[in-house]
Amino acid sequence: WSEVLFRFVTIVSTDSLSLPLSLFFLLRTFLRPAMPGVHTFNSGSVALQGVADIVGVTVDRVNFVSCMFLSIPLAIIYHRYLGEASIRTRKIYPLVIGLAYCWFCFGEATKHLLANTLTCYALMHISPPQYIHKIVFIFSMSYLTWVHFYRWIYVDFFSIDLTGPFMVSVQRMTTLAFSLHDGRVKKDEELSPLQKREAIREVPDLLSYMSYLFHFQAVLTGPLSFYTDYIHLVNKTHVPIDSKGNKPDATAEAWSKLYKSFVFLALVALVDPHFPITALERTDLGTVQWVCLFQFTIALQRLQYYFAWYLADGIYNLSGFGFRGFDENGEAQWDLVTNVYAYKFEMAQSFKESLDAWNCGTMGWLRRVAFDRALKKYRTVSTYLLSAWWHGIFMGYYLTFLTGAIMTLGGKGFRRSLRWRFLSSPSLKAFYDVITFIGTKFCFCYMTYPFARMHWGPGIAFYKRVYFSGHILAIFCAAILPVILPPPKEEKVKKEVKEE
Template identity: 30%
Template sequence: MSVLNDFFSKLSTLTGGAAVDHLKMVFTLLASYPLALVYKRLPPHNPNIKHLFSIAIAIIVLFGVFDLADAFYTMLISSLISYAIIYHVKGIWGPILVFLYALGHLSINHIYRQINRISYDRYDPTGPQMVLVIKLTSFAFNVFDGRRPSKELTPYQKSKAIPSMPSILEYLGYLFFFGGFMAGPAFEFMDYRQFTNMEMFRVDNDSIEPDQNNMHLKQLKLVNEYYNKNIPLKGNNNNTSRSFKYYVPNGSIPALSKLGFGIFFIICTMIFGNNYPVNWTLSEEFKAISLFDKLIYIQIASFCARFKYYIVWSIAEGACILSGLGFNGYDEHGNAKWNRVTNVDIVAYETADNIKTLLDSWNMNTNKWLKNYVYLRVTPPGKKPNFFSTFATFGTSAIWHGFYPGYYLTFISGAFVQSIHRTLRRNIRPIFLTPKFSSLKPLYNFLGWLLTQTVIHYIVIPFNILSFRNSLYVWKLLYFCGHIAIILVNVTFWLGFSKVIAQIVNVDVKTKREQVKKWKVERGDFDEGKVAINETGVPLEVDNGSVGLEKEE
């Protein structure tokens, strides 16, 4: 629409040249908040109206705001073909074919974008299609699980299994849900079904025991007394209906807090984020500064590069919370939890003192998809995940992101960093769990945070630059310091440094044992068998912690 395009072009000029499509995305995300309020007021007993609402909003956004009619047709065709495949192919080949088709279709669009050098400042069909692939493939496996005997399923698979094919309308309502079809968050079909038919908010009288002091149960009792709302729910395998009571908690505060995070990072981007572009590392000015200054700039630029993800994911999650989809039950104190569709834990990521915690806090819904529908699916039943499981997961993640060489440089380097992290944590951490060095554990945690953040900022340089040649050029300016560190750590442990660490730990353990023995002898109840030892040979606790060490997390 020319009127909207003119508006966003003028807004781009006023904001100092912000990309038009970036402004459109922010506008769309902010508009989803009033839409969420409208959505909550749709008839609760009629899910079809909710499905139509989401589909209509998707059409308006793609056609009217982004001028991406081709994106809508691409998503619609992919959705209908995937539905037909899983409907007609009953066995394991159903979800496999959907996976191959959806990922293959996305790959074609990735290649088209790359060949035509479409700037990442422009939004094209690959954006919403990446979210769509997660939904289509998880849906296909969930339908397959719904056709399998319950005893063959894991608890997670049982909770997400789809016992019968949904209608086309419900299926498209799920795929085009207004709160996440553009940039996520992705979520499971059964979560959507239980959300739209209000089963997610169901309250059962049978679960309430008035004599218990549990705050959750007390709250549910109040819900039954004061929110006596009944809605019909069709059975899965017949046409019978039943009624149940439901209560939708107020998610306004957590929703607004997510919106606040998003606005905060918008302001950060406008004030100083745009002053530290990663591409400045390709300039002659960057080449001329000292190595220390280069490393400092990399830390700041990589940190600022995350702002756009924080903006999109936080605001989108807030809209989902406001609509009710983010509801995830109650905690032990009776407080509603709103983390069902959380995609990033900003605080956990920025304070992570190890690579595992850092990665677990980032793009969480994609990680969940890769774990449940790739990593565990390619692992034979009853077997532990092996190298092929890891390789298949890595390959799927890489293809899903696209084919820019920078992605692969980051992923491959990241795999080595993860391996080094496991080696260091397994060998170094036990030292700081011993009495002699336990006072230094805060320093260990701080150095772990500093090293983790420094390394991750170094290896994500290609992810932001994309080009193979330019990525290697920047790493060369940094003397490949991150990769050299990886090699040195590997060589050090290959030469037997782990034995030196084991000796340090064992000497301290021996001293500790003598202390424990002396203490128990003085009490007259010495029994060596009561001294708990962890897998590294470190005493965990003796007599409720009177003498002992910190238990490993």
């Protein structure tokens, strides 16, 4: 209690949001003894504890990586040896393995996944079609928030626990509910081509539903796939015959992605420990040194995501899943469930290009349930708020996504006001590209620092250190720059873009 009182007085006397944060901290302190423990999120197997001790990482990470690597041969078996098996077998096989993964990694905490999944399935059966998407969305997001709250009570650090699979399952259930609403309530002419392709007329049977929610290829880390695509996989109708009469195979593409994931894993293991995110709190570095360290350290934070997402994408492809169609040359495209394009992201010249290449599954989910459904003037803000809500209740997440909303609006204003002025000559266009490339890298790192730290305090301290320069520039570009340098008329913009 002396520690509690000391923390309370410290927060009140030093923080600009003293009263809310103080009450928040006291609430956390009072509730902590009454809540379940860390096992609520992770009571998985410790059979690999010896390996974890040797490697020098926590056992939850070893369990996760082991399951992901085990999925490689299991995916090959699914594609090569169960390709002609019955549809029922092709549903049961990934479901059983996925549930085994959850139990191995999270133990009894898996009950929350099952409770949310089965309750939402019941709601899909009993809810009025015109409200089914809202009811499932509210319940599943409320349950996720409850889990996030418990995690905030007990876990003050990054760990691989139940919340990750829970977040992915919420994406799948809510998109399924929206697809049911579109298929059962709306007319075809009211749907976009994408909504029409994903619309569902009837609630799936329980086996199909559970297989979709828990298939081993993506139960631990995603990415999001859509029910209609997954059912085409298990029904053996996912990949058509090409113009030469052959059925495209994704093996080469899959191994290319797996090799990339192995490289990213090696970098995470060898380089990342030497550049912790807390190193940015150093005050003994010059400005140039600190900026270089800032960019490099934040870039390293992305490597763990590159590893997991490329690995999951490769596993999907080894299963025969991920076919998007044929390109203009008749070549098969295997990026239907690709979650990240590392090269495109790192070379992006605008904030939008960065977002389009990052966490594509989640971006698709946000577009389907928020951006395309909200009023036009609230689309950007509502999308970022939902993204923050979905990620958790750590205040660093909200700081990141609210900053992202401001950055997005600033990027739009900058592009509309300035880009067309640099298209008259190749040299001016090259100069513009260099400036936007550097600015995009700074903006994304600036935005994601609070996310990496999770908490409000370190994020605000960082922004104070750089004088909120990113926020000021973004607001200037969004509100003032279009007044000083007005964008051209819409017709002129379209003409110049077409000519380019």
